[in-house]
Amino acid sequence: MSRDYEEDQKNELEALESIYFEELEILDEEKRNKFKINVYTEGFREEQDGLCCNLVFTYTPKYPDDKPIVEIEEEINFESNIKQKVEDAINSCITENLGTEMIFSVVGCTQELLNSLFDQIKIEREEQREKKQREIEEIEQKKFEGTIVSVESFMNWRNLFEAEMGIAEKRAKENEANRKLTGRELFLKDQSLLDSDIRFLTENGDSIENVKIDESLFQNMDLEEDLPSGDESDDPDWKPT
Structure with missing residues (x-):
């Protein structure tokens, strides 16, 4: 059929x-x-x-x-x-x-x-959502962590900062000026230090004339460089040779 x-x-x-x-x-x-x-x-x-x-x-x-x-x-x-x-x-x-x-x-x-x-x-949508959320959290976390500083990166930053602030140039000028000063000039440069020493002696009943100087401390110093040339010195202790 x-x-x-x-x-x-x-x-x-x-x-x-x-x-x-x-x-x-x-x-x-x-x-x-x-x-x-x-x-x-x-x-x-x-x-x-x-x-x-x-x-x-x-x-x-x-x-x-x-x-x-x-x-x-x-x-x-x-x-x-x-x-x-x-x-x-x-x-x-x-x-x-x-x-x-x-x-x-x-x-x-x-x-x-x-x-x-x-x-x-x-499932894929949820994975993408979680991935995006993790990326956002990582970005937020980095804001709190800051940047890891190495010695090299710090030195680069410091040099750049000093250049911008003029610190490096100022330091170079000071070093150059200090190199031109003699030992006597460096000592006399800080008048406040000298005054402080004199005040200390007088307060303790001593006179400057009684201060004993250990000349051995100055044996290696070139004192001739510290003395002014010519006879027109303003230093009352200066005596011509």
Whole structure:
């Protein structure tokens, strides 16, 4: 006895309309051999977030012994190779169920795949969110840690700072001036130190004349450089040789 394909298709479509009464739409009312079913991930309609598409089915004359025509349309949030994965899953499901009414199985395997793919997308979203949060926290942490200073980086900073403030130039001038002063001039440079020593002696009842000088301390000094040339010295202790 030959199979009544039209009757089988009619009965299946009626069953599908009762199952997917909100998702199914007949596209050919006269022949009733073409229709689409909206497939989406859990919570898509409430949250407006997830994966969604329409599966457009067309019965072939000898369906279900022959494969139906299935098209994927109006994809939402299909990234990368999601559509290809859905097509592969549908073809595999059709092959496994060839010879029996299979539309319900095709819709079911598609929805299961979309849920699985979207779960992976949510995991990736969370990983990206956590990565971004870590980057923000690292930036904030660096504000408190400051910059690690090495000897080399400190010396570079100090040289630059001194150059900007004129410290290096001032120090160089002072060193140059000190190199030109004789030992006597360096000693007499700080008048406050000299006055302090005299005050200390007089307060203790001593006189400057009674101070004993250890001449050995000055043996290595070139005193001639300390003495002014000529006879017009203002130093009362100076005596010509």
